[in-house]
Amino acid sequence: MRFHVLTLFPDAFRDPLEYSMLALALQRGLVSIDVTDIRDYSHDPHHTADDYQFGGGHGMVLKPEPVFEATEAALSGYSEAEREEIPIILFTPQGEVLTQRVVEELVQAPALAMICAHYAGIDNRVPEFLATREISLGDFVLTGGELPAMALIDAVSRLVPGVIGSPENVAEDSISSGLLQHPLYTRPAEFQGMEAPEILLSGHHANIEKWRREQSLQRTLERRPDLLPKADLSPDDLKYLKTLGYKQPKTPE
Ligand SMILES: C[S@@+](CC[C@H](N)C(=O)[O-])C[C@H]1O[C@@H](n2cnc3c(N)ncnc32)[C@H](O)[C@@H]1O
Incomplete structure (x- = not known):
């Protein structure tokens, strides 16, 4: 470019x-x-x-x-x-x-x-x-x-191919993905009494993915609810959002 x-x-x-x-x-x-x-x-x-x-x-x-x-x-x-x-x-x-x-x-x-x-x-x-x-x-x-x-x-x-190491990073970014990204943590697991979420250290990939998706949905609902109607949401996403009080807007006929 x-x-x-x-x-x-x-x-x-x-x-x-x-x-x-x-x-x-x-x-x-x-x-x-x-x-x-x-x-x-x-x-x-x-x-x-x-x-x-x-x-x-x-x-x-x-x-x-x-x-x-x-x-x-x-x-x-x-x-x-x-x-x-x-x-x-x-x-x-x-x-x-x-x-x-x-x-x-x-x-x-x-x-x-x-x-x-x-x-x-x-x-x-x-x-x-x-x-x-x-x-x-x-x-x-x-x-x-x-x-x-x-x-x-x-x-x-x-967004120019090769500028960012892995294209997945770009796709997972807030806004690009359609939602806000889940919270990020790195070492140390405990810092001045503040702990990283245990689930991220569990090594259980499916649970980690589920936690991340839910965090992402929750953050988006709290901070940028305007993004949700345009986001690509699965039935599970919608079910989770409903537990947080989200009301899906009616789609126009
Ligand atoms: C002080 S501003 C002039 C604003 C102009 N008098 C107006 O009311 O539209 C000087 C220049 O800074 C740039 N600029 C200022 N705010 C901007 C913004 N929010 N987005 C993009 N460019 C901006 C524009 O190039 C603009 O011409």
């Missing part, structure tokens, strides 16, 4: 993505991150990339010309046909909220272009005529699109 980031702050990407599994993925060529400085495509002597808002208002707005030009330059190595397959993402609190479903969709693309705005935002001709998708990290406002870009790079990279 090739990521093309367009930003006014290329240094922001220097260290955060170069450790742990992503560092290995970069070294092994499973992913590549190409960062373009939008300011390099501003042609006035001061490399100005922002300007005052038409109509007045607080804060500066990212100009359209350097953003269009920087995006064109970043994607110039692709053929016309390849370009059609590459989403051009604009990060904005006004976009669709990033979910695992969106991440699963985006990993199918050959590459992603990501525009990070800053200040008061970006000239509306960018979302209107250049970006093909607007994505929000959630209902809060950040100073720029750099952190959303890093979050998306990380989330998409985890």
